[in-house]
Amino acid sequence: MTDRFATRAGEVELGFDPADHTDAGVHFIGEIHTPWSVGDCPRNVRAARESGKGAEIVLKPDFVPGLEGLEVGQAVILIYWMYAARRDLIRQSPKHVEETRGTFALRSPVRPNPLAMSAVRITGIDLETGRVEIDAIDCFDGTPLVDIKPWVETIDVPPVSC
Amino acid sequence: MTDRFATRAGEVELGFDPADHTDAGVHFIGEIHTPWSVGDCPRNVRAARESGKGAEIVLKPDFVPGLEGLEVGQAVILIYWMYAARRDLIRQSPKHVEETRGTFALRSPVRPNPLAMSAVRITGIDLETGRVEIDAIDCFDGTPLVDIKPWVETIDVPPVSC
Numbered sequence: 117m118t119d120r121f122a123t124r125a126g127e128v129e130l131g132f133d134p135a136d137h138t139d140a141g142v143h144f145i146g147e148i149h150t151p152w153s154v155g156d157c158p159r160n161v162r163a164a165r166e167s168g169k170g171a172e173i174v175l176k177p178d179f180v181p182g183l184e185g186l187e188v189g190q191a192v193i194l195i196y197w198m199y200a201a202r203r204d205l206i207r208q209s210p211k212h213v214e215e216t217r218g219t220f221a222l223r224s225p226v227r228p229n230p231l232a233m234s235a236v237r238i239t240g241i242d243l244e245t246g247r248v249e250i251d252a253i254d255c256f257d258g259t260p261l262v263d264i265k266p267w268v269e270t271i272d273v274p275p276v277s278c
Numbered sequence: 279m280t281d282r283f284a285t286r287a288g289e290v291e292l293g294f295d296p297a298d299h300t301d302a303g304v305h306f307i308g309e310i311h312t313p314w315s316v317g318d319c320p321r322n323v324r325a326a327r328e329s330g331k332g333a334e335i336v337l338k339p340d341f342v343p344g345l346e347g348l349e350v351g352q353a354v355i356l357i358y359w360m361y362a363a364r365r366d367l368i369r370q371s372p373k374h375v376e377e378t379r380g381t382f383a384l385r386s387p388v389r390p391n392p393l394a395m396s397a398v399r400i401t402g403i404d405l406e407t408g409r410v411e412i413d414a415i416d417c418f419d420g421t422p423l424v425d426i427k428p429w430v431e432t433i434d435v436p437p438v439s440c
Contacts, residue, residue, distance in 0.1 A: 130340055138303025139422065140359055142391050143296035162432040178292055179390065182368045185383030191436035192382075195357075195393060197302055206344045220354075220426040221347030223433065228341065229304050229424050231357060233395070235436040251437065260301065262391050264382040267436055270324040271385065274353035274397040274429055275413065 121202055126216035128207035134228040135203050144260035145182075146175035146246065148196060150253055158254045159212065160223065161234035165252035170239060173261055175246035183246065183264075188238050191267035194253065195233045197260040198225035235267050283364055288378035290369035296390040297365050306422035307344075308337035308408065310358060312415055320416045321374065322385065323396035327414035332401060335423055337408035345408065345426075350400050353429035356415065357395045359422040360387035397429050 123129060150171040158164040164171075173194070175183070186192065205226050209216045219227050232255065240249030248264075285291060312319075312326075312333040320326040326333075335356070337345070348354065365388070371378045372386050381389050394417065402411030410426075 128343055132340075134305035135303060137305055139306040140304045140361070141297060141300025142302045142304055143299055143365075144301040145390050160430075160433055165437065178294075179368060179382075181290055182381040182390075183383070184369065184380035186380065189439075193395070195391075195395075199302070203305075206341060207346065218346035218348065219344040220341075221345070221428055223427055223430060227425060228307050228344075229357075231393070231425055233355070233357075233427075233434075235434050237436050237439075263389060263393055265385055265395075266383055268322075268385060271322055272395075272397050272434060274399050275327065277351075277399075 124209045126209055127205055130204045130206050133204050142262055145179045146261045148173055148259045148261055150257045153256055161254045164254040171250050171253040173248040180246035183243055190238050193233055193235050193265045193267050195231055195263040196255055197262050198230035198232050201225035201230040203228055286371045288371055289367055292366045292368050295366050304424055307341045308423045310335055310421045310423055312419045315418055323416045326416040333412050333415040335410040342408035345405055352400050355395055355397050355427045355429050357393055357425040358417055359424050360392035360394050363387035363392045365390055
């Protein structure tokens, strides 16, 4: 165990690892190539974007036909699997947050299902090889990709008020 | 098999079911109670919102402390598991789309990993029971919930241009 997995004061563990009791299975469709590894990964996609460094998705061959209809310049949501994050903290204290908070009130990768998502723009696409260049992303090189969805304002932006 | 699972002209099957070859496991954290079932489910969250009908999340007891820090009026992203959708179409022709398109260019629930996501607003929250009321959602009653994340404009809205 490294320090990354130490439980800090005020944090609450579930008492079980959700990875040991699963209800459905995820099939990785490809992976994300990024400039980032442990220690230098930006905290979120905005910080990644500010670095000026892009990234690239490489789909597994079976899934390449699923890209048809996507275009350079289009905004998409990527859903990726934060494989290095523990899954058993239900209250936590990320480094940049003062107090302890519930996991569902945070964008921390530490969560029962370590799915992360960011809205990005396609900067290049090759429908033959299944390579998609994107403007930025905030995950380690080699992070497994779970889904690509077109970003749709009426689904992905909440109403101003209810 | 019902007609819902018939492959239409121009659609392309993967040749395997991603559910049979999984790389990681999802643990359902609760379920979503909605007014919708097969036949009357809105096509997307905007249509659900226009119906004027809200919905409610009920978390499993272990996960209730994870809500702390969320508030009424706050926007969150829900990630839910479209359990009734097939996973093996990589090109498809949804009813409302004229031509066949790649799965990743569509928001269809039919995809290798049947994760859906919508940005919604919290209209009520009970930190004791783990019940969260939301303004609207576009899934069947009883749909499993996979994650709740605070909606963050700098992560969830793409840059205007690259």
